[in-house]
Amino acid sequence: MVTLFSGGAGQQQSQANGFETGIWQTPPVLFQTTTGLVIRIEAAGRQFFIQIQGGAMQLLTTAPSLAGADVVALQQVDTGDHSQPEPMEPMQPMEPMEPMKPMESMKPLRMGNMEMRMNPMEMQMGNMRLRMETTPKSPPTPPQAASPRFCTQCGAGVSPHDRFCANCGHRLVPITE
Numbered sequence: 001m002v003t004l005f006s007g008g009a010g011q012q013q014s015q016a017n018g019f020e021t022g023i024w025q026t027p028p029v030l031f032q033t034t035t036g037l038v039i040r041i042e043a044a045g046r047q048f049f050i051q052i053q054g055g056a057m058q059l060l061t062t063a064p065s066l067a068g069a070d071v072v073a074l075q076q077v078d079t080g081d082h083s084q085p086e087p088m089e090p091m092q093p094m095e096p097m098e099p100m101k102p103m104e105s106m107k108p109l110r111m112g113n114m115e116m117r118m119n120p121m122e123m124q125m126g127n128m129r130l131r132m133e134t135t136p137k138s139p140p141t142p143p144q145a146a147s148p149r150f151c152t153q154c155g156a157g158v159s160p161h162d163r164f165c166a167n168c169g170h171r172l173v174p175i176t177e
């Protein structure tokens with residue numbers, strides 16, 4: 001498949017022609033002749049000539065006269081074939097995420113007179129200090145067995161053995177119990 005792109009800034013035209021040439025044996029050669037451009041393709045033991053004149057190209061049935069023609073340097077570029085995209089490579093399985101490093105391992109950040117450290121978060125700027133406790137100072141609330149208990153619905157005090165709130169009737173123990 002030979003596709004011709006022509007045009008300047010602002011407008012571009014393309015013309016695609018399919019030529020049965022067989023496998024190319026050498027890179028195509030581009031000639032600048034007095035009448036236009038000629039591409040020579042050597043394939044399957046014979047030569048094909050494509051003439052480009054203006055914005056059109058055609059396959060020549062006879063070899064043109066290339067006497068005095070200049071060979072134009074060609075560059076191989078990766079244009080991709082957008083009409084027939086290559087099949088996607090199968091997705092690589094995702095690398096397992098590295099587990100988050102615990103905050104304790106973080107080193108204090110220091111920028112000028114500003115210092116910041118994590119867990120507890122502490123910021124110091126000059127003589128000002130901010131500290132945010134992330135761990136509660138008091139131990140977590142003891143399990144239900146301890147008294148006094150309060151209804152989770154209305155907040156009324158209930159005895160440890162009550163199954164229902166005496167005030168609002170809310171069930172205080174899981175149904176499975």
Ligand SMILES: [Zn+2]
Nearest residue numbers: 151154165168
């Ligand atoms: Zn209640």
